[in-house]
Amino acid sequence: MILEVDDVSKRFGALAALTRVSFAVEAGQIFSVIGPNGAGKSTLFNVVSGLFAPSTGAVRFRGEDITGLPPERINRLGVAKTFQITNIFPEISVLDNVRVAAQSRATESGRVSSLWRRPDVDGVARGLLESFGLALRGNAHAKDLSHGEQRYLEICVALATNPTLLLLDEPTAGMTPGETREATALIREVVLERGLTLLLIEHDMSVVMGISDRVAVLHFGEKIAEGTPAAIRSDARVIEAYLGGGDD
Amino acid sequence: MSVLGWRALVVFALLAAVPFVPGMSRYYLLLAFDALLFGAIAMSLDLLMGYTGLVSFGHAAFYGLGAYATAILMERGVQSVWACVGFAILVVGLYALVVSFFATARRGIYFALLTLIFAEVVYTFFRYTQTFGGSDGIQGLPDAILLPGLVIDTPTRKYYLVLVYLIVAYAICRVLVASHFGRVLVAIRENEDRARFLGYNVQRYKMGVCMISALLTGVAGAIYPMRSAFATPDLMLWTESGEFIISVMIGGLGTLVGPIIGGAFFTILRDKVSSVVDWYFIVIGVVLIVIVLFMPRGLLGLRRLFARRERRAAA
Numbered sequence: 001m002i003l004e005v006d007d008v009s010k011r012f013g014a015l016a017a018l019t020r021v022s023f024a025v026e027a028g029q030i031f032s033v034i035g036p037n038g039a040g041k042s043t044l045f046n047v048v049s050g051l052f053a054p055s056t057g058a059v060r061f062r063g064e065d066i067t068g069l070p071p072e073r074i075n076r077l078g079v080a081k082t083f084q085i086t087n088i089f090p091e092i093s094v095l096d097n098v099r100v101a102a103q104s105r106a107t108e109s110g111r112v113s114s115l116w117r118r119p120d121v122d123g124v125a126r127g128l129l130e131s132f133g134l135a136l137r138g139n140a141h142a143k144d145l146s147h148g149e150q151r152y153l154e155i156c157v158a159l160a161t162n163p164t165l166l167l168l169d170e171p172t173a174g175m176t177p178g179e180t181r182e183a184t185a186l187i188r189e190v191v192l193e194r195g196l197t198l199l200l201i202e203h204d205m206s207v208v209m210g211i212s213d214r215v216a217v218l219h220f221g222e223k224i225a226e227g228t229p230a231a232i233r234s235d236a237r238v239i240e241a242y243l244g245g246g247d248d
Numbered sequence: 249m250s251v252l253g254w255r256a257l258v259v260f261a262l263l264a265a266v267p268f269v270p271g272m273s274r275y276y277l278l279l280a281f282d283a284l285l286f287g288a289i290a291m292s293l294d295l296l297m298g299y300t301g302l303v304s305f306g307h308a309a310f311y312g313l314g315a316y317a318t319a320i321l322m323e324r325g326v327q328s329v330w331a332c333v334g335f336a337i338l339v340v341g342l343y344a345l346v347v348s349f350f351a352t353a354r355r356g357i358y359f360a361l362l363t364l365i366f367a368e369v370v371y372t373f374f375r376y377t378q379t380f381g382g383s384d385g386i387q388g389l390p391d392a393i394l395l396p397g398l399v400i401d402t403p404t405r406k407y408y409l410v411l412v413y414l415i416v417a418y419a420i421c422r423v424l425v426a427s428h429f430g431r432v433l434v435a436i437r438e439n440e441d442r443a444r445f446l447g448y449n450v451q452r453y454k455m456g457v458c459m460i461s462a463l464l465t466g467v468a469g470a471i472y473p474m475r476s477a478f479a480t481p482d483l484m485l486w487t488e489s490g491e492f493i494i495s496v497m498i499g500g501l502g503t504l505v506g507p508i509i510g511g512a513f514f515t516i517l518r519d520k521v522s523s524v525v526d527w528y529f530i531v532i533g534v535v536l537i538v539i540v541l542f543m544p545r546g547l548l549g550l551r552r553l554f555a556r557r558e559r560r561a562a563a
Contacts, residue, residue, distance in 0.1 A: 075447040089438035104447040114428035
């Protein structure tokens with residue numbers, strides 16, 4: 001098991017954002033978490049990636065307890081995350097966005113020599129931009145990219161830290177159906193090529209069903225189902241949640 | 249020397265020729281000293297303001313502590329430049345360690361507030377401690393000695409002392425902003441949260457840059473009494489910190505060279521206007537408002553303007 005979420009609850013005051021959620025992700029899997037808006041998906045990611053400590057429960061990565069560690073520590077163990085709302089470095093170049101992420105894994109990182117040395121990470125950075133079709137946009141300011149390009153840059157920045165587990169929070173948010181199909185295929189390709197484990201949040205069912213090995217469904221902070229895409233599609237509680245409860 | 253670039257080398261060569269300008273007086277040479285010292289301090293502050301996005305309202309304390317470090321040693325007969333600078337690094341370093349630890353522990357406005365509060369405490373301590381001369385500070389210091397037999401006594405020697413300091417500090421800053429560390433600073437300025445998710449311990453980086461900026465400012469402070477022969481609590485007043493910030497702003501954030509120009513410009517402007525009228529701060533204020541409103545990128549931003557015109561003319 002690469003990631004184990006064990007009986008995790010998270011409360012914000014009176015609001016129970018997550019209630020006793022458990023699941024496990026195997027190495028090399030594409031595991032999706034779906035659910036209507038407000039189901040607690042992003043909160044779950046924030047707990048796994050270290051932004052919040054859970055109120056109760058534990059998170060283990062490769063068997064190691066990472067509950068409550070800060071984001072920078074969890075990232076260094078090999079967990080990278082993208083954000084639902086694009087979260088990049090706007091006023092520097094696209095290439096520098098990826099460089100600063102990639103050099104986080106250079107030998108200089110965290111050492112005194114980092115004060116005067118600059119690791120050469122251009123190969124890694126350009127390679128990543130290449131695989132997401134951003135090679136020609138390297139010198140543009142990140143803020144000047146189109147929405148779709150920024151979504152790709154978001155993924156490039158996360159991948160540059162060389163993770164074993166990638167958390168993607170609605171990577172296709174705001175894309176047209178055409179772009180979404182393209183992005184989904186590309187993500188799948190990159191994940192397989194790099195042998196990554198992917199934990200994906202989506203509320204677009206069509207994205208999830210196409211690429212997932214396994215799907216968990218959250219509804220009002222509780223896990224109501226887990227299984228293969230086919231099993232989830234025919235699950236009565238899931239249909240109820242999507243058709244009866246939320247709007248999407 | 250390649251870290252400096254040929255343009256900087258030309259500028260430093262020209263600055264080195266300043267004492268040979270025909271008709272150069274003692275007065276102007278010391279004004280040039282002040283201009284370069286102020287420029288060097290503004291440049292160190294730019295590491296925080298321009299590159300990391302942190303505004304320190306307490307740099308006067310680093311500056312003043314450096315000056316007192318020199319004054320305290322000289323008053324006791326230690327005239328060596330190296331000893332004074334070394335002592336300043338020790339004193340300012342210890343103080344900066346405490347300040348930067350607390351100031352970077354919280355985000356946003358707290359950094360500005362905490363640096364200011366710490367600086368005010370230091371100011372008050374020196375202002376009311378008679379051992380260090382109270383409000384008069386420490387006056388009538390002897391000349392500093394760089395090497396046995398080489399006394400920093402003439403305005404020309406003092407000028408070269410500060411020029412060498414500026415060149416060294418500039419080289420340090422240039423290397424730093426181009427390094428692994430410098431890239432992370434810019435990432436923190438741009439998006440602190442995301443930097444954490446890339447595995448960077450943001451507080452450690454902020455503390456690091458705060459220490460470096462403080463030490464460079466502290467060494468500048470240590471050099472000041474070698475020209476003025478005194479250290480007073482006024483050097484630590486919060487208005488002094490404000491003038492450093494203004495110098496960075498008018499020069500151009502995040503450029504290193506801009507703040508040097510800004511600091512020199514501010515020093516010369518203040519000197520020239522104050523020798524003509526008493527209400528010189530009104531004049532300076534108007535000039536600054538014009539610069540901030542019409543040149544948001546500062547004086548160095550003019551460069552882009554010219555570059556654009558040339559390009560248009562060429563096309």
